[in-house]
Amino acid sequence: MSEANAIFEAMLGRFDADEADGMEAVFQFDLDDADSYHLSIEDGKCEMGTGEHDDPTVTLSMDVKTLKEVMSGELDGMAAFMQGKIRADGDIMLATKLTQIFPL
Template sequence: MSNAKEIFDTMLTRFDSDAASGLNAIFQFELDDADPYFVTIDEGTAVYEQGEHDDATVTLSMDTDTLEEVMSGELDGMQAFMQGKIRADGDIMLATKLTQIFPVP
């Protein structure tokens, strides 16, 4: 199992600025077994920081295994959500775009 920071490092290497064009959003990740992180997408750039953002667009709660599986393509994000492995709060439609913004290789 990777640690959360490694997962976010890998995510950002796959960032698709075209898919994120015109998008300004903050994805908050509440990890059951790690520190929280948030990813800010703005003007075709993406950065992540450890901690909690007080104005997240969407908050996704899961454990690091689930995050790693979704971001590696092993697990479909929508299926994980339906199975209760991911809990979402806020702009749920935005959450569905996560794998378009950070595509699996």
């Protein structure tokens, strides 16, 4: 299993359905040094897919190291965005909820 895949598997395990209540969203992750992944949230469930989604709500571009640091709490997502380590397109406010939907 790739490092990126392991990070997304861990995120699925931490999915907080209460935080995602009523949410319908697709988070597209375009990783600079790995395959692309997307997480689809609908009806209180989260599913992982590989590759490009047809209609993502928000697209986040970064390298695997940045993803790992943000999802482990080592790096604040907003700080990473301000430093240019994360590029975002689409519903950027939704991206700020990632650590609430997938808490540590």
